[in-house]
Amino acid sequence: MTTTKMRNTFAIAACTLLTALPISAIAQQTVNIKLAHNGNTNPDDPQNVGVDAFKEMVEERSNGSISVQIYPAGQLGDARTIVEGIQLGTIEMGDVENGPMGGFVPEAMLWDLPFIFRDIEHAHKVLDGEIGQAVQEEYLEAGIRHLAYNDGGFRYFTNDQRPIRTMDDLEGLKIRVMESEVMVDTLNAFGASAVPMSFGELYTALQQGVVDGQENPMNLIYSQRFYEVQDYLSLSGHFYYPRQYIASNEWWQSLDDEHQEIIAEAAKEASNIQRDSLADYEIEMRKVLEEHGMEINEVEKEAFIETAFEEIYPSYYETLGSGDPEKGEDIVKAVMATE
Structure with missing residues (x-):
């Protein structure tokens, strides 16, 4: 068989295989997530505990069809640059502090107000409730999908x-x-x-x-x-210093429903893991x-x-x-x- 015929045979076989696969199975072969943050690289830091848990959950629950590559320590830029990359779709996801967010979503300035929260329980109640959800929805106007709030702690x-x-x-x-x-x-x-x-x-x-x-x-x-x-x-x-798991909305819309559900649920669970980790870590840090x-x-x-x-x-x-x-x-x- 000639080289050309061999190539044609392989191409036909590949097309036949793809046609036989469910649409979800085809889609699951293509998802790669760059997740950026500008925190440190210490694996014990609560931010890294959270993003590492997110990566593990997403890759496991998708049976490896979603790959998460974490870029810490500002490897893809500072917080503002990461958000801009997410808007442009050059970065799929970020774990970003609230500081620069008011420049993209003015309503997010609410969380920057001094002494707006009495304590961490009050902060979680508001962020996870109707007010927090209403602010999340405003992110869509900026081309950003807001998935979950996690803790940076009090400053x-x-x-x-x-x-x-x-x-x-x-x-x-x-x-x-x-x-x-x-x-x-x-x-x-x-x-x-x-x-x-x-x-x-x-x-x-x-x-x-x-x-x-x-x-x-x-x-x-x-x-x-x-x-x-x-x-x-x-x-x-x-x-109070909230961070948030955010994603490019244009990229998000390209995902199938199954992948969206996996990522959204993992973001919420990773936020809870990060919050628990920070509560313990802050006590230890005061002593250190x-x-x-x-x-x-x-x-x-x-x-x-x-x-x-x-x-x-x-x-x-x-x-x-x-x-x-x-x-x-x-x-x-x-x-x-x-x-």
Whole structure:
């Protein structure tokens, strides 16, 4: 048989085989997911515990027809770049903090408001309820499919100048914040000088004195070794820090129903795994940071909370209400009234 005839024979056989397979079986041969985040590579970090669980569940439940490749530590860019890649469809999925999301979905600024949540249980109740779902739906307008919220934890101040016990102690300090309009406005209202900066630049900025301090959850303060360049950790809990599993909506629409269900359910379950992991990890991290020499102190929050309510919240009612400030105020009140 000639080479050409052999090729034709193989091609016919392949077409016959594909025709004989169910459509779902054909589709299942083609799904590859790039899942990006800009956290660290420590396998014990709750973020990695979550994404690793997601990968395992998806690949197992799809019988290997879906492959998940995880790109941590900003390998595909910082948080904003990852979201842009998801919009363009060059990245299928991301586990991204809320900081830059207000630039894509203004309603997501709700989660950036200072002291909007009383505690972690309150945060979960709101995020997993009707209000959280309503914000999720707004992502579709930006070409993004929001699958689930997971925890970044509450954020705390660190600096190399002095303990922050009251709002007056922030006066004059240059504090790095995420690239979030709400966060910048909040730190400035608290008396600090807010410096928006990408996470990848932060350690060097602290080391060189470009900024005096920063604010992050304990697990990131530890994983990024900020204790090497920061002396004081103040337990302000001023921002809650949700992350979210998000996907390119255009890519999502190309999946069959079976694959969508597998991925969506795995994202929700991975979020719960990540939340549980963070709760335990934060307790451990406080002890470790003290062992590394950080001085940890409580914070008098009353003046912070009063400033947030009076100066920050009203500035964002119109944005949160999609142009209707009364609606935005009602949303904030509904969050705070959630039991």
